[in-house]
Amino acid sequence: MAGLGSKAASVAFDSVTKVYGRDVLAVDRVNLNIAPGKLVTLLGPSGCGKTTTLRMIAGLEMATKGRILIGDKDVTKLPATDRDVSMVFQSYALFPHMTVIENVSYGLRFSGYSKSETLERANAGLSLVGLDRYGARLPSELSGGQQQRVAVARALVLEPQVLLFDEPLSNLDAKLRRQVREEIREIQQKLGLTVVYVTHDQEEALAVSDEIVVMKNATIAQIGTPRALYDAPADTFVADFIGEANLIGCEITATDGDMAEIAVGSARHSLPSRGLKPGKATLAIRPSRVRVVEGKGLPATVEKVTYVGARMEYTFAGDFGRVFAVSDNVDDPYRMGDAVNIGLAASGPVLVPDA
CATH class of the missing domain: 2.40.50.140 (Nucleic acid-binding proteins)
Structure with a gap:
């Protein structure tokens, strides 16, 4: 873990609305506060607005109305490149022609680090996800779970203020899902990261989250700890x-x-x-x-x-x-x-x- 630290920030939505085209309401006046160092899951059925909410944090979608803050900074109008967030995608999005270490190092090349420091940080990222000896392999030589861990390492080495996960385990079998979600939770707690995590899997959400945001029809149905939502659902x-x-x-x-x-x-x-x-x-x-x-x-x-x-x-x-x-x-x-x-x-x- 040497060389990797945390600069976790809060995330706040202030009456955020997202409309596609003229009348497709994807997110409707959402108010949300995520404390620094917490793992918060956006959970809900397909089409409820959870992925759009995540993409607005990332800057991959722009809010139609309202404000988005990361830490004390208003990022509502900022592009993704200026937001200091990293995203782990469902598809892993690894470069097939690059080795594991080259994939993990990719983002660091544009962050002003020297060649030796880039390599050191990339190796620290691989060590953190338990892939120390896999740096020379190609993604095609790894299992699905290992590829997902490479994607996590690539995001972690950038030391983002907020780490985003979009359905990260949906391509894995049941046993691997459990193993990788435990690893993600352990890393998040160890480094004190702010993580926003999207899933439609209720068990996954209950297992990894400090808080769960249940979404329905572009709005928030309930926010609470896993136990509070399980034992005292709002409706x-x-x-x-x-x-x-x-x-x-x-x-x-x-x-x-x-x-x-x-x-x-x-x-x-x-x-x-x-x-x-x-x-x-x-x-x-x-x-x-x-x-x-x-x-x-x-x-x-x-x-x-x-x-x-x-x-x-x-x-x-x-x-x-x-x-x-x-x-x-x-x-x-x-x-x-x-x-x-x-x-x-x-x-x-x-x-x-x-x-």
Whole structure:
């Protein structure tokens, strides 16, 4: 890591809007503050505005309205070359005719470093991503995961104020995705980098982020830590998008201060009201929080059983609809057609407003 340091900066969006052509609204009055040294993920379905937001930070797209600040500097009108940010692309974007060390050194050649200092910094970058002995190879001689690490090293050696990742793991298989995301997170924390990371993969976002910005229809649906978004989603959209929630109808029968009494069929439960009033409501239950109970509960039938190695996956059907559940008990699974009773765990179910 010798020779590489951090000059992490904050990123701020002040009512930023991006319109393509006359009427294609890609980002709508977004306000966002990213603290220096944090990894913040922009998460959402295709077309929600997350990649456009990232590209506006990079200067690859210009804001139609509003201001973008990196640190204390207004960069709204500045081109990409004047923003002191680096971007790691989904496609790696390595030069196929250059060796690994030449790829990593490429940007440094235009940064005023001497030949020896360029080589030293490039080697430090390769060491940081665990590719010390790969400098003489061509990209075609590397695996997908190794190529992605070269792309990360090339961005890191420039010591940007902000490091941007655009779907960096989408071309990797599941095992490599997990490994490389852990490496990216470790490097980010070790160097104290400000990182803005775009993905549509909820598990990836939960695993790497200090904060997650969930986007929907060109706006921000919710900002929070991974646990806050998972345990207390702002509405049914966030609940369903983060972690695959079961959304079932319920009745709020009474409220007392911040608590609500709810009824789902014959089951009764007490939980935070989250500002909702008595009447019909929606309950979000994570698959891992669905409980099969002895005695009283919601009658259900095991409709589907799937073994996926480390866990069982079930679909339970009843008058409440269908719920998806997971269980670590792979040795004594339920069978299709079994009659069970579904209970509401003491923690986990949460009331959510409609999106």
